Amino acid sequence: MIAHPGVTVQILTVNETRSIFGMRQLTWPGGVPVRVFVLPEQHSLHASFCREMLNIYPYQLRLSWNRLVYSGTGQAPTEVATEQEMLARVASTPGAIGYVNKVNSNDSVHTVSVR
Amino acid sequence: MIQFIRFLFVKMKLAQRFVCPLARLRERVGVRETNMAGFTIKSGIFAIFVNIALLFMASAGARDLHDGVQLHGFASQGVALSSQNQFNGSTQGSAGMDMRELGLNLSWQAAPDWLVSGQLVSRWAGATDNGTVRVDYAFVDHSLIDNGQRHLGMQLGKVKNPYGFFNMTRDVAHTRAGIMLPQSIYQDQIRDFFLAAPGIALHGSEERGDNLLSWQVSMLHPQVSSQNLTAYIVDRQQGHFNARTSMLAQTLWEHDGGKWRVGLSLGQFDIHYQPAPSDFFGTGSFTGAGNVTLNTGVLSVEHNREDWSYTAEYASTRQLRSGFNVPFAPILDKDTTIEAYYLQTLWRFAPRWQALARYDAIYLDKQDRNGMTFAAATTLPASQRYARDWTMGLRYEPSSKWSLFAEIHHVNGGAWLSKLDNPPAGLSSNWDMLLLQAAWHF
Numbered sequence: 040m041i042a043h044p045g046v047t048v049q050i051l052t053v054n055e056t057r058s059i060f061g062m063r064q065l066t067w068p069g070g071v072p073v074r075v076f077v078l079p080e081q082h083s084l085h086a087s088f089c090r091e092m093l094n095i096y097p098y099q100l101r102l103s104w105n106r107l108v109y110s111g112t113g114q115a116p117t118e119v120a121t122e123q124e125m126l127a128r129v130a131s132t133p134g135a136i137g138y139v140n141k142v143n144s145n146d147s148v149h150t151v152s153v154r
Numbered sequence: 155m156i157q158f159i160r161f162l163f164v165k166m167k168l169a170q171r172f173v174c175p176l177a178r179l180r181e182r183v184g185v186r187e188t189n190m191a192g193f194t195i196k197s198g199i200f201a202i203f204v205n206i207a208l209l210f211m212a213s214a215g216a217r218d219l220h221d222g223v224q225l226h227g228f229a230s231q232g233v234a235l236s237s238q239n240q241f242n243g244s245t246q247g248s249a250g251m252d253m254r255e256l257g258l259n260l261s262w263q264a265a266p267d268w269l270v271s272g273q274l275v276s277r278w279a280g281a282t283d284n285g286t287v288r289v290d291y292a293f294v295d296h297s298l299i300d301n302g303q304r305h306l307g308m309q310l311g312k313v314k315n316p317y318g319f320f321n322m323t324r325d326v327a328h329t330r331a332g333i334m335l336p337q338s339i340y341q342d343q344i345r346d347f348f349l350a351a352p353g354i355a356l357h358g359s360e361e362r363g364d365n366l367l368s369w370q371v372s373m374l375h376p377q378v379s380s381q382n383l384t385a386y387i388v389d390r391q392q393g394h395f396n397a398r399t400s401m402l403a404q405t406l407w408e409h410d411g412g413k414w415r416v417g418l419s420l421g422q423f424d425i426h427y428q429p430a431p432s433d434f435f436g437t438g439s440f441t442g443a444g445n446v447t448l449n450t451g452v453l454s455v456e457h458n459r460e461d462w463s464y465t466a467e468y469a470s471t472r473q474l475r476s477g478f479n480v481p482f483a484p485i486l487d488k489d490t491t492i493e494a495y496y497l498q499t500l501w502r503f504a505p506r507w508q509a510l511a512r513y514d515a516i517y518l519d520k521q522d523r524n525g526m527t528f529a530a531a532t533t534l535p536a537s538q539r540y541a542r543d544w545t546m547g548l549r550y551e552p553s554s555k556w557s558l559f560a561e562i563h564h565v566n567g568g569a570w571l572s573k574l575d576n577p578p579a580g581l582s583s584n585w586d587m588l589l590l591q592a593a594w595h596f
Contacts, residue, residue, distance in 0.1 A: 054361060054363065054364065055302065057411050058302065058361060063305070063359070063361075064300075064302050065263075065266045065297075065300065066266045066300065068302075070266070072263075072266050079554060080554050081554065093411060094410070094411060095411035095412060095413075096458065096460055098502070099411065099412045099458055101554075102329065103412065105323065105326065105328055105329045105595075106322065106323055106329065108224075108226050108259070108261075109226070109228070109257070109259065109273070109322075109323040109325075109326045109329060110291070110314045110322040110323055111259065111261060111269075111271035111272065111273060111291045111293065111295075111314065112269075112271075112295065112309075112314075112322075112357075113261075113269070114224050114261055114263055114269075115224065115226070117218055
């Protein structure tokens with residue numbers, strides 16, 4: 040996972056990660072709003088991220104976002120089309136979190152691991 | 155997509171003017187001018203509604219309008235073919251197209267602890283819904299506690315009613331397993347009453363390890379103006395209901411990211427019937443104003459696997475009635491327990507494809523499941539007191555925004571059919587139905 044350089048968190052548990060990507064945890068410790076970025080559901084990296092990092096199926100995540108969005112009780116994450124766009128948006132958005140396959144040393148994001 | 159929405163808009167106008175039997179009836183009885191004026195205002199609202207949707211849909215990814223502001227919407231069009239009985243405009247031997255849903259919502263996360271959201275919905279469904287644009291919900295949500303593991307918040311405004319797994323988002327095709335929700339528990343004829351209501355809600359959640367426990371308690375003023383509710387409770391009469399403050403609560407436990415979900419919803423709704431002089435064959439026959447209390451509960455269980463999902467819900471609703479005092483219809487003051495349940499399985503058998511199988515049953519009086527006692531007391535058909543529905547369906551998703559559905563129903567009984575579409579005397583007890591639907595959301 041990658042986050043905006045201003046996000047101080049280095050490690051998250053599976054449950055915390057689920058809570059963030061399930062749009063239930065809206066702030067980082069310290070109060071900065073969380074901004075979640077995801078790839079399209081058809082993207083192979085999204086499917087493997089759901090399975091390996093969150094241990095849930097992509098359809099469950101989509102249903103939980105739909106339940107929030109169409110009942111007015113929450114908002115959906117921001118969808119980006121490619122990993123390049125993911126890197127650019129996470130690097131430039133305070134409080135942002137997302138995921139890519141590989142981070143280069145010149146990318147201005149920091150990595151967050153799941154324990 | 156834009157052509158699709160324009161097509162729906164044209165259909166809406168046609169539906170308003172030519173299809174809606176109530177509009178036709180009003181014209182026949184001489185209120186054409188009023189009706190037309192109402193129609194013009196409604197058309198204006200539709201035009202604004204559709205144009206806003208088109209404006210935002212024109213640019214891809216426009217749903218994040220501004221920092222913290224999101225716009226989402228949905229549209230669907232269905233076709234119904236039924237062997238007997240009417241459903242969403244279908245008649246014997248001809249298809250019904252009177253089956254359409256449009257919605258648009260806006261939410262503003264003003265701060266992490268303040269959310270403002272609202273949704274407009276317009277829906278067509280045979281004689282039970284005529285496309286009037288309604289505020290589906292509009293509320294302010296404030297978080298009182300939010301520390302990652304524990305959440306406590308409150309909502310004020312017109313809030314959605316949590317009832318079973320699907321009530322909160324029942325009009326959004328993408329959130330449903332098939333075209334129709336199981337009608338035993340999610341009866342469309344009383345949807346307005348159950349859907350949302352002005353009130354206040356407290357909600358919270360607690361996350362411990364793999365377990366998430368969430369709950370909501372609402373104090374609300376039920377929406378009772380729908381003629382569908384009147385038809386459901388006292389048949390087709392001219393009087394109206396008044397609502398009293400009612401309560402609804404739900405608790406939901408999710409294990410391992412939703413692999414298991416178990417919910418319990420409990421509600422108490424108090425409504426009061428004010429008869430009109432013309433009710434029940436004229437003045438004097440209806441001597442009292444009736445009170446109805448609905449004590450209802452739903453137990454919901456779901457198990458999700460990679461390729462399969464299994465869902466079951468069981469609802470019991472105790473209907474306490476008093477004060478109607480109609481000498482020839484003592485049944486109006488009879489307390490009954492409505493029993494409803496369904497079992498459903500979904501199979502994601504290939505990427506983008508999903509199959510559905512469901513058995514759904516409702517008995518309006520669990521002491522009289524076959525309706526024979528009711529039929530003997532009223533001379534009305536026994537089949538209006540129960541319904542058993544076998545459903546098989548298919549869903550294909552050409553993209554994440556589109557879904558195409560097809561499903562067949564084999565039904566015994568007509569308990570969930572609207573009396574406005576199907577006067578009880580003409581009800582057929584065994585009937586089949588084919589439904590097709592295209593749905594889009596963003």
